[in-house]
Amino acid sequence: MSALSRNKVAGALIASFFWSFLFPASGLERAGTVADPSVAEIEKLEKLKDRTKNRDDYKKGSKAGHIDYIALFQRESRDEAWAPQAEFAIARSLSALPLESSGLSRPVVRCATNVCEIMTVQNAAGTENLRTNWQVLLVQLTKSEKLGVSVADSMVLTTSVDSERTGFVSYLLVDRGQPI
Numbered sequence: 001m002s003a004l005s006r007n008k009v010a011g012a013l014i015a016s017f018f019w020s021f022l023f024p025a026s027g028l029e030r031a032g033t034v035a036d037p038s039v040a041e042i043e044k045l046e047k048l049k050d051r052t053k054n055r056d057d058y059k060k061g062s063k064a065g066h067i068d069y070i071a072l073f074q075r076e077s078r079d080e081a082w083a084p085q086a087e088f089a090i091a092r093s094l095s096a097l098p099l100e101s102s103g104l105s106r107p108v109v110r111c112a113t114n115v116c117e118i119m120t121v122q123n124a125a126g127t128e129n130l131r132t133n134w135q136v137l138l139v140q141l142t143k144s145e146k147l148g149v150s151v152a153d154s155m156v157l158t159t160s161v162d163s164e165r166t167g168f169v170s171y172l173l174v175d176r177g178q179p180i
Contacts (some may be wrong), residue, residue: 035105035106036105036106036108037105037106037108037119037120037121037167041105041121041161041165041167042108042119044159044161044167045119045121045159045167045168045169048157048159048167048169049070049157049169052070052157053068053070053071067153067155067173069115069155069171069173070171072112072114072115073112073115073117073171076112076113076114076115077112077113078111078112078113079111079112079113082111082113082176083110083111083112083113084111086111086116086148086149086174087109087110087111087116088148089147089148089149090109090111090116090118090147090148090149090172091107091109092148093141093146093147093148094107094109094118094141096146097137097141098132101132102122102126102129102132102134102137103122103123103124103125103126103127103132104120104121104122104126104132104134105120105121105122106120107119107120108120111174114173114174114176115171115172115173115174116149116171116172116174117169117170117171117172118138118168118169118170118171118172119167119168119169119170120134120167120168120170121161121165121166121167121168122134122165122166122168123164123165124163124164124165124166127166134156134166134168134170135156135158135168138154138156138170139154142154142172147172149172149174150174150175150176151172151173151174151175152173152174152175153172153173154170154171154172154173155170155171156168156169156170156171157169157170
């Protein structure tokens with residue numbers, strides 16, 4: 001694993017560790033039943049991002065006017081005045097979701113300047129049920145305007161972590177009232 005990849009994984013693990021202390025949303029989570037993503041799961045999600053941004057169809061979509069969220073998130077500097085507050089608001093909103101009963105790991109939230117990234121892993125039963133599927137829960141949360149930030153657009157990448165779990169990397173383009 002390259003030094004850059006190790007730094008990405010370390011950053012995600014630090015964010016996961018930090019949020020797990022701030023947002024134990026229910027008694028079940030306080031008892032430790034909602035797991036943080038493992039190092040191996042985060043590494044797999046980082047590889048998904050690298051594979052996706054190098055795919056020809058993804059590159060063509062970016063050239064056709066679609067936003068390349070992966071590159072934008074990686075390219076953006078971190079707005080230290082805004083990002084921690086946005087991460088806190090998003091993590092607080094996500095902690096209200098039925099994480100344990102939906103088979104979700106504790107989401108890892110990181111924000112830059114205009115884009116926030118959320119990584120989570122879900123078991124097969126949660127993914128197959130439309131009431132607990134991560135993508136459905138995230139869309140419902142953004143439409144309800146209870147996410148803590150105003151979302152202008154989003155993108156979700158998925159990958160099979162193993163035969164029992166699916167990994168998700170979600171990008172939220174936050175409407176901050178300024179050009180990107």
